[in-house]
Amino acid sequence: MRIxxxxNGMTGYLDAQYRALHALGHDLLVVQPGSPDVAVGAMRDTAFGDLGIGEYADHLLWSSEPTRAELVERVSRFDPDAVVMSAWNFSRSYRAVMRAVPSSVVRILVMDNLWRGAPRQWLGRAVSRWYVATVADVAMVPSERSEIYARMLGFGPGDVIRGSLTADDAVFHSAERTAEEIGSRRRFLWCGRLVDHKGVDVLAGAYRRYRELTDEPWSLDVVGMGPQADLLDDLEGVVRHGFLAPPEVADLMRRSSCFVLPSHIEPYGVVVHEAAACGLPVLTTDFAGAAAGFVQDGANGWVVPAGDVEAWARAMVRTSELPAERLAAFSDVSRSLARRTTPATWAANLAEQVERRRAAGGGRLSVGA
Structure with missing residues (x-):
């Protein structure tokens, strides 16, 4: 099969997914921005460019967006059975490709947006017949909350592929963590871009308040860069690491006691899966798409209201005061939940979905779509 x-940006976990698909014997063409500067905004601090794509795929890494004619011709030469496009509004040239391929080619739109009822989303729903349906037959989503949006845009129940994102289990993994080990770490960990929607203000305020509420506070390790880094300056107990590559992040996760993700909005949050795979208890915002799949209240962490500094501080207190044996039990549940999806299962699912849709002649499968 040729896909x-x-x-709209390259990451380590996407690289792992593509490699797993290639390992099944499929031919790949990967078109991506060649540097973080031209990636979609949300990936500019995490887009790694060329991770050795040439080892497993025909590829085009661009610094200047190819023209519509150039890209249509390039994809046509590849002669794909399916085309998978990230986001419907990132590139006009991408949209031109989706319109130009034969009707037998399965056209898949990857989307991780959460339905929030925002005016722009209502507008998107109003024009979806002309703007979305003309470029995609199938939506591939990471979570149930993204599926709600896809259904609002007109994709029927048979036109949604579930499970678009997964952690790289070759990097993010952990052996069983003992009570003695995880209890002795005494450190919270946060990883991400230091920008407004990631809840850096909540993180800073909650951690400051947490230290007021407990006599034996854990430290807070912060991985990442961004314009709101100053909110964490001079905050007692915070250890800044700047940018770390995925293997370094995984190592730090295995040396921590709890992962925190207080984002105001987090369309999905692969980092939640990564943390769970490394055996971490997790505190996550209710606005993270990954929360439903990888966090169970009282079993391996808690889902905390977005933007509520006091609730976050008290969740941190609750976690740091758990007996070591309970932390180890949380860790076991996290590791178990993390195994629900891997690059290998992602690849097998995508290949099977494409083959089934090709056999049906392409287009949408839902009745009345």
Whole structure:
């Protein structure tokens, strides 16, 4: 099978997914921005460019967006059975490709947006017949909350592929963590871009308040860069690491006691899966798409209201005061939940979905779509 990917930024976990698909014997064409500077905004601090794509795929890494004619011709030469496009509004050239491929080619739109009822989303729903349906037959989503949005845009129940994102289990993994080990770490960990929607203000305020509420506070390790880094300056107990590559992040996760993600909005949050795979209890915002799949209240962490500094502080107190044996039990549940999806299962699912849709002649499968 031949599958073309039109992406908006490259990451380690996408690389792992593509490699797993190639390992099944499929041919890939990967079109991606060649540097973080031209990636979609949300990936500019995490887009790694060329991770050795040439080892497993025909590829085009661009610094200047290819023209519509150039890209249509390039994809046509590849002669794909399916084209997978990330986001419907990232590139006009990508949209041109989706319109130009034969009707037998399965056109898949990857989307991780959460339905929030925002005016822009209502507008998108109003024009979806002309703007979305003309470029995609199938939506591929990471979570149930993204599926709600896809259904609002007109994709029927048979036109949604579930499970678009997964952690790289070759990097993010952990052996069983003992009570003695995880209890002795005494450190919270946060990883991400230091920008407004990631809840850096909540993180700073909650951690400051947490230290007021407990006599034996844990430290807070912060991985990442961004314009709101100053909110964490001079905050007692905070250890800044700046940018770390995925293997370094995984190592730090295995040396921590709890992962925190207080984002105001987090369309999905692969980092939640990564943390769970490393055996971490997790505190996550209710606005993270990954929360439903990888966090169970009282079993391996808690889902905490977005933006509520006091609730976050008290959740941190509750976690740091758990007996070591309970932390180890949380860790076991996290590791178990993390195994629900891997790059290998992602690849097998995508290949099976494409083959089934090709056999049906392409287009939408839902009745009345």
């Amino acid at each position: 073309a990917f039109l992406g």
